[in-house]
Amino acid sequence: MTDDAIVIEDLRKNFKDVKVLEGIDLKVERGTVLALLGPNGAGKTTTIRILSTLLQPDDGRAYINGHDVVKDPDAVRASIGLTGQYAAVDELLTGRENLEMMGRLYHLSKADSRTRAEEMLAEFELTDAANRAVKTYSGGMKRRLDVAASLIAAPPILFLDEPTTGLDPRSRLKVWDIVQQLVDAGATIFLTTQYLDEADKLADRIAVLDHGRIIAEGTADELKEKVGKDRLEVTVTKESDFDAALRAVEGAAAQSDPEERRVSVAMEGGVHEVKELLDRLERAGVKIEGLALHKPTLDDVFLHLTGHEAMENDQVTKK
Amino acid sequence: MSRSKFAIGSVKPEQRSKLYWMFSDSGVLIKRSLSHIVKNRDQVLGLTIQPIMFMLLFRYVFGGAINTGSVSYVNFLVAGILIQSAAFGALTTSLSVATDLQKGLIDRIKSLPIVGWGLLMGHVVGDLARNLIQSLVMIGIGLLVGFRPSASPYEWLLIAGIVLLFTFAISWIAAIMGLVARSVESVQWMGFFLVFPLTFASAAFAPTQTMAKWLRVFAENQPVTHVIEAVRALMIGTPIGNHAWLAAVWCIGIIAVAMPFATHLFRKYGGR
Ligand SMILES: Nc1ncnc2c1ncn2[C@@H]1O[C@H](COP(=O)(O)OP(=O)(O)OP(=O)(O)O)[C@@H](O)[C@H]1O
Ligand SMILES: [Mg+2]
Numbered sequence: 001m002t003d004d005a006i007v008i009e010d011l012r013k014n015f016k017d018v019k020v021l022e023g024i025d026l027k028v029e030r031g032t033v034l035a036l037l038g039p040n041g042a043g044k045t046t047t048i049r050i051l052s053t054l055l056q057p058d059d060g061r062a063y064i065n066g067h068d069v070v071k072d073p074d075a076v077r078a079s080i081g082l083t084g085q086y087a088a089v090d091e092l093l094t095g096r097e098n099l100e101m102m103g104r105l106y107h108l109s110k111a112d113s114r115t116r117a118e119e120m121l122a123e124f125e126l127t128d129a130a131n132r133a134v135k136t137y138s139g140g141m142k143r144r145l146d147v148a149a150s151l152i153a154a155p156p157i158l159f160l161d162e163p164t165t166g167l168d169p170r171s172r173l174k175v176w177d178i179v180q181q182l183v184d185a186g187a188t189i190f191l192t193t194q195y196l197d198e199a200d201k202l203a204d205r206i207a208v209l210d211h212g213r214i215i216a217e218g219t220a221d222e223l224k225e226k227v228g229k230d231r232l233e234v235t236v237t238k239e240s241d242f243d244a245a246l247r248a249v250e251g252a253a254a255q256s257d258p259e260e261r262r263v264s265v266a267m268e269g270g271v272h273e274v275k276e277l278l279d280r281l282e283r284a285g286v287k288i289e290g291l292a293l294h295k296p297t298l299d300d301v302f303l304h305l306t307g308h309e310a311m312e313n314d315q316v317t318k319k
Numbered sequence: 320m321s322r323s324k325f326a327i328g329s330v331k332p333e334q335r336s337k338l339y340w341m342f343s344d345s346g347v348l349i350k351r352s353l354s355h356i357v358k359n360r361d362q363v364l365g366l367t368i369q370p371i372m373f374m375l376l377f378r379y380v381f382g383g384a385i386n387t388g389s390v391s392y393v394n395f396l397v398a399g400i401l402i403q404s405a406a407f408g409a410l411t412t413s414l415s416v417a418t419d420l421q422k423g424l425i426d427r428i429k430s431l432p433i434v435g436w437g438l439l440m441g442h443v444v445g446d447l448a449r450n451l452i453q454s455l456v457m458i459g460i461g462l463l464v465g466f467r468p469s470a471s472p473y474e475w476l477l478i479a480g481i482v483l484l485f486t487f488a489i490s491w492i493a494a495i496m497g498l499v500a501r502s503v504e505s506v507q508w509m510g511f512f513l514v515f516p517l518t519f520a521s522a523a524f525a526p527t528q529t530m531a532k533w534l535r536v537f538a539e540n541q542p543v544t545h546v547i548e549a550v551r552a553l554m555i556g557t558p559i560g561n562h563a564w565l566a567a568v569w570c571i572g573i574i575a576v577a578m579p580f581a582t583h584l585f586r587k588y589g590g591r
Contacts (some may be wrong), residue, residue, distance in 0.1 A: 052430045056587075075434040079334070088423035090351065091359045104347045105431045107332035107340060116330055133358065149427070154329045185329075 005030040005188035006051065013061035020046050022212035023060065028151065028205075030156075033179065033189040035203035037196070037298075041305055042209045043147050044192040046083050048159050051190065052082045064156055081150035084163040085192075088149075095126050095145050098134060101154055104233060105151035113152070115291040120148040140167050147175060151182070158182065160191040176202060179230070196298035206298070210306045224296045231307040232274060233264040234281065235290035248284040249277060264294065270305055340548060345440045346434040352415070352445025364383045366411065367453045370404035371460055377524055378464050385525045390555060396466070398525030398551035401454055406484055406518050408549075409489040410510035415442045416497025417506045429586070436582040443490040450486045451479075467555075474553045481553075481566060485546045488570040491577035498584045517543045534552040542569035 006028035013021040019044045028034045036044050049055040051062055053073040062066065067075040089098050099120055101114025121127045124144040134142060146164055160179075164172045179189060179202055193199055199206050200220045207217040236245045236298055237260075245263050246256055256263050267273055281288060335343075354365055374396065382392040389585040416439065418423045458509045460464070470478065493510065498504040519536055521527075527535050529582055545566040552559035 004391050045550050051424075074432050077430055080430065082427065082430040084426050086423045088427040090424060091422065092355050093351065097354070101347055101351060102431075104346060105428070105433055107335075107343075107432065108330055112330050112484050155334065177517055 003030045004028060005059075005065060006034075006190060007063040008047075008051070010062045011050065011062055012058050013043070013050060013055070014058055019212055021050075021057075024209070024212075024214055026207055026214060026217070028190060030188050031183065031186050032204040033183055033191065033202050035199035035206045036190065036192045036209055036218070037199055037206060038192075038209035039303060043212050043297050045161055046053060047209070048082075048084075048161050048190070048192065052080055052159050052269060059172065067100055073105070079157050081155040081158045083147050083150040083160045083163055085165075087139075087143050087146040087199045089142060092133060094131050094133055095121060095137070095141075096130040098145060099149060102149045103152045108153055114150050122150055123172065124148045129308050138155075140171050143167055143175070144171060147178075151178070154185075154187075156186070157188045158190070160189065162192055162194060165194060168183075182213055191225070196302060200298050208249075208305050216301075216305050220298060223298065223301045226301065230267045230296070231264045231294045232267050232277065233262055233290075233292045234277070234288050236261045236263070237287040237289045244284045245281060245286045246286075248280045248286060261289075320471045337370070341434050341437075344437045347443075348428075348437045348441030349444045350441075352441040353448055355415070356449050361502055362411070362451065363449055366404075366449070367407050367456050369407070370400050370453070370457055373401045373403070374457065374460060375464070381524075386529075387526060390557060391467075392463070393465045394555045395526075395551065396524070397458065397466050397468075397540045398547050399521070399552055400461075401482060401545045402550060403454055403518040403523050404457060404484065406489055406514045406543065407451050407510075409446055409486055410451060410496075410507075410514065411449065412439075412442045412490045412493035413445050413497035413500065413506045413510050413563065414503060416494050417500055417503045420498070420501055421503060425585070429475070435586050436578065437580055439494045439585060440490075443487060443494060446490045446493075447483055447486055451483070454482060469556045470554050476548050477563075478553050480568075481546060481549055481563070484570045488573040488577070489580055491574060494581045495577060496586060498581065517541060522547050534547060541543065542573070547570060 004027045008024055008026040011021055011024040018276070026034070034045065034137075038044050040087075046055065049065060050057050051069060053069050053076050057068060062068075063069070064076045065079040067079065069076050073173055081176075086134075093101065096117055099117035100113045103116050104110070108116060118127075119131045124147070126141060126145060127146070129137060129141060136146065137145065143163075143166055147160070148157060163189070164175050164178075167175065167249075176198070184191060188257065189202075191202070203216065203220065206223055207214050207218055208223075209215070215225065234245065234249075238243055242258055242261055243255075249265050265277060278288075279292075327431075337510055353368065377396055377400070378393050382396065385392060387395040389529070416425075425438065494511070495510050498505055500509050520530075520534060521541060522538065523543070527538045527544070542565075545562045546569075548557075548562040549559060549566045551557055552562060
């Protein structure tokens with residue numbers, strides 16, 4: 001039997017007439033990371049709000065650490081840490097005061113709250129700014145403090161709603177590193193993200209939410225397989241050679257892009273395949289300028305499944 | 320298991336009774352609101368200056384035209400100004416709550432294993448402290464411009480009790496407004512529309528006898544007037560009548576309804 005830290009069964013939520021969640025089923029095994037992907041408005045934040053007891057579902061059940069989110073919210077709250085989509089810290093207090101306050105509210109002792117606050121400040125590289133009011137922090141610093149606040153009590157289950165949106169690459173790596181450490185330490189993490197490389201890197205399993213339903217779920221590799229195989233892309237030097245190149249690779253499930261003078265062919269995987277393709281092009285007298293092996297990315301998966309471009313959504317999200 | 324700082328259970332919550340945590344949680348959040356007062360001195364200054372201006376305005380500009388019988392106008396005025404500033408001051412609770420909502424802090428607090436009214440109680444008690452400071456400043460200024468109270472130390476204690484009870488009650492109403500309004504901008508209007516009629520259509524600045532009949536019925540029976548008349552009676556020895564106990568009943572009644580209602584709103588609807 002698997003030990004699931006999070007179990008979601010047929011979860012439904014409407015806001016007035018708008019159906020936001022139309023029956024979600026998900027399980028997250030203890031000690032793993034689940035990334036919930038989906039275009040804007042898919043219902044990711046709504047899902048996290050229900051799981052963290054901020055919002056009542058209309059129907060369905062959810063269990064966190066074995067506790068029902070509706071019937072036993074206090075037990076759920078004692079097991080979780082939450083980092084919402086937007087930084088939620090007290091702007092008038094200093095960074096240290098914020099963390100110590102959170103420690104106390106998670107019912108750590110005064111001494112523990114103080115040491116933990118210190119550790120988190122150091123871990124998130126905020127020690128230098130610890131005694132400054134948070135309203136003087138940059139967006140990225142606020143975000144780091146926000147993530148730190150949800151980790152102060154080392155809860156077994158963490159909800160992170162777009163934890164790295166707005167962070168610079170260095171801070172993002174920092175958060176990734178910490179998520180990895182948390183998982184190594186046995187935590188279960190439920191995160192949403194707009195960055196597919198983030199999901200690829202961190203998540204054990206990925207679920208794609210669209211129009212209130214889970215339309216795909218699996219490991220990153222499983223999802224990528226759904227989209228297709230690796231492709232070899234060839235860019236020809238002269239535009240006049242393009243038709244000849246296309247004829248030469250005919251039958252090999254080719255795709256073409258005349259504007260970029262590019263032809264791409266699905267690969268089964270062997271080196272001999274590459275050689276044979278190049279031979280055929282040479283025999284046809286086609287000169288080539290570039291050669292690239294293209295593996296399907298989660299972007300392809302996302303596009304294929306939802307019909308939206310992930311990055312395009314990302315721009316809309318920025319406040 | 321690794322010795323990482325993030326190891327689960329590397330820190331453990333203290334095991335204490337529910338009651339202990341109720342006090343501890345609200346204590347932590349009260350401390351937060353009190354430190355807001357210290358960090359937000361400008362706001363406190365602004366909140367104190369306004370009633371001082373009102374006091375000077377009524378004392379020196381309008382006061383001469385208002386007939387308060389055998390009582391000097393400045394003696395009459397101080398109780399009214401004190402209660403009015405408590406009422407307007409309580410609106411900072413609305414502002415604080417709306418700000419917490421907008422900043423998403425309420426979401427975070429709601430995800431914690433703490434009492435539902437903890438955060439609101441923090442703001443309400445912060446209000447009491449702010450109002451206490453303001454009231455002392457106002458009484459001091461009052462003394463400078465001719466206010467001559469006759470209250471005994473015991474009566475001053477009663478006055479403090481009534482003013483704080485009133486502030487506490489109206490702060491809980493303000494908390495509800497903050498949760499309902501959701502935005503800092505609309506909360507200001509909402510508060511104005513509630514507090515303005517209650518404090519001006521009262522015995523704060525003029526005796527009710529000269530008001531139009533319909534207004535007089537309202538003014539003489541609404542809670543703010545009872546509170547003002549009770550404080551005034553204790554301060555300068557005007558007849559207290561039923562005002563003191565009616566004021567207490569009103570305030571306790573308001574608290575009994577507003578506090579659970581605010582907590583309910585906080586749990587159910589507080590959030591973006
Ligand atoms: N309180 C609310 N009242 C009415 N509609 C709401 C409310 N909260 C969310 N919605 C609607 O529910 C839908 C899902 O919102 P949600 O915030 O869960 O999306 P999301 O997947 O987190 O999107 P994003 O990527 O932009 O964060 C949206 O259409 C949103 O407008
Ligand atoms: Mg969201």
